[in-house]
Amino acid sequence: MATFPTGDDAWNAMDMINQSPPVDCTKPYDTSTLAGKTILITGGASGFGAAFARHWALHGAHIMIGDVNDRAGEELVAELRASAPSSTQVFHYQHCDVTSWADQVALFQAALTSSPTGGIDAVVAGAGIVENGSSGRVFDTPRSLDPDNKLQPPPPPPLKVLAVNLTGVMYTTHLALHYLKQNAPPPGRRDRHILLISSVAGVMGLPGQTEYTASKHAVMGLFRAMRATAWAEGVRVNLLAPYFVDTPLLPTAGMLLLAGGAKGEVRDVVDAGTRLMADEGVRGRALCIGPGLKMEEEREEQVVWEIYAHDYARVEVFVWRYLKLLNVAHGVRGWVGLVKDLWGVFVTRRTR
Template identity: 65%
Template sequence: MDMATPPQNDPWSVVNMINQSPPVDCSKPYDTSTLAGKTILITGGASGFGAAFARHWARHGAHIILGDVSDAAGEALIAELRASSQHPGQLLTYQHCDVTSWTDQLALFKTAVSLSPTRALDAVVAGAGIVEKGDPVSPSGGIFDQPHDLDSDTTPPPPPPLKVLAVNLTGVMYTTHLALYFLPLNSNSNSNSNNAPPRDRDRHLLLISSVAGLCPLPGQTEYTASKHAVMGLFRALRGTAWITKGVRVNVLNPYFVATPLMNKPGLALLAGGAKAELEDVVDAGTRLMADEGVRGRALVVGPKMRVVDDDEDGGEGIEIVEGQGRVRAGERRQAVWEVYGHDYERVEVFMWRYLAVLNLMRQVRGGVG
């Protein structure tokens, strides 16, 4: 049996049980018309990825609500979007929100619902995030790089600064909790503000992790831990959120991108090296936001690669090399790739079956006892 395509009648298939969508083909085009009329809330939306998403999605007619602590930047961005808007009645607003404050986040969600033309939310982006400000090549690794005196036993070490964890994990957990409460409250069908015909409402939570959520980033210990935790959150939710609440959950894992999130030591360390482009992150996020059939999928965004068809000796496959310069015949450039594309089919299905056997044994033993 091909584990990548489990039979639809397989009662043991986790994919069928959670109704996960097929792997994403990032080389195929997608339809952006579904963005029109959607009400999208973005935390951390005043700069970086959040601001880039807001600009792009607003051009396609989405209603945008931004939350951030950078009030001047947030208000300036909304003024820019309003000045360039070509969609009558489009909602574009900003509200101060510290994502580590439950009160602030709850107020942001309530404002978004109350101002939305549909009185509902269609999508939430957990985009707020910060990095450690220390030396990225510190051998001690960020929060644990504290001065100490081995000859003194009277002065205890100070507690580690955990602000990054508070923003990148606690803040994301708050956003996720509120999204899973408010998104299912929208009605099953709706005529959006652009006079489109009624259709089933989308409910989408987009998490923002990082390449640091897939591999370690030395010197950014707290940041790496927080982004690994976001991936754990994604992997847990994608197995339950759709079947219990009708909310599709996806995640982005961008490589290093020159945004305000990158500090000067980090940019210096990467000088001359390949980096991901902001436009490719926006493209990947837009694919997940616009394609309402994508559920439980993770995309990594890195430097563009040159993909060449390999048909030597009648074989099939691709050769992937870093691509620069002119695009030649028979090749394409790709910056977005799927990760965790088959783990439910090939790995977690084993754990599912293994645990089912263990539970069955426990029940039998209990009954015999």
């Protein structure tokens, strides 16, 4: 007969997925861990990606950028090389359409070749676009219908945003898991980190941006599922969900709607992203960054909130069983690896 846990914390699976405690964004964090890391950023030529690149380069990171904006990417790399605090830092730009599997493979392979350590330590899936013009009405049909041909179908919906924001992110994440696992730890330990970029549109519905909202909800779903399994591969996964921020990604219509209202700040997004990137103890956490809000009885404004923090605090039986099985398999794999290593040592000694 199957037995199930009991008690108030019976279905708490946070320890089972190696999730770290809640993030306290009021505490300082150590940026020295960024020095020497090789960080790959898709969509890194502008917006958040470029802001991350500039900030992390100042702390000694090697930056590998993929983007479709070649001019901006090459100019950014030249800027980083001119302002880098160390002459040994490496900065590389490569044209990359994230919807192309071949382009992404080439980007990762170029990053490996360029990396001074021969490996990739962290990947930021930062490439993203929004809907503009009539494409915002992704499920609208044409205004003028032919009354004599009621069977005439509408044209297919434009799905470029979905291709970039979801398919591209899935490609990036798949390659990241593959190449991060190959980054064997040197004496000591090496961090392996995937940082996903969703949006406030991944938490709430955003009217008029149907495809964008769907894509960012999907990225949020990717994070919520993957953080439960990536630990078994030695990879930590975190996510940022920025509010409306004045970057090239925010369309003109959005700026008009927000006129007079509060917007998020790029510096706050960079700070939150740097916390997740630098603090190697943060695993499976998502931070939403918005305009400063002053909470009751608090002296300072709060701009960062943790979201979906309690997904695994109480899970259903299927998830519980699956995670238990995953833990067992992980443990068995560890023992199998130990036996193989011991066997190799024994055979090597016998054959010498």
